[in-house]
Amino acid sequence: MAQTKKTVTKKTTKTRARTDTGAFIADDPSTPDVNEAWSDASVWYESREKEPAMFSVAGIGPIRNFQNGRLEYEVAADDVERFEKNHFVMNARIVRKR
Secondary structure, three states: OOOOOOOEEEEEOOOOOOOOOOOOOOOOOOOOOOOOOOOOOEEEEEEEOOOOOOOEEEEEEEEEEEEOOOEEEEEEEEEEEHHOOOOOOOOOEEEEEE
């Protein structure tokens, strides 16, 4: 039986762009190439040490970096505050990636 190769597609997270006060930002019609209303900004976190098992943090599943054995988490920019309140982040088991 022939083996098939699985392809993994990375989901890009797009969130609504917001001002400092939390209001939505509208798209500027004078710039047709850029949609200012949506932001695909995300913040990456990683485990401080090599992890033998994968575990989710604040409901966000990890991606294993096989080069260094650490777990990596992609967090939407507007979800960083909630993510950083998790005990794994507060105890520095998961840190912001540099």
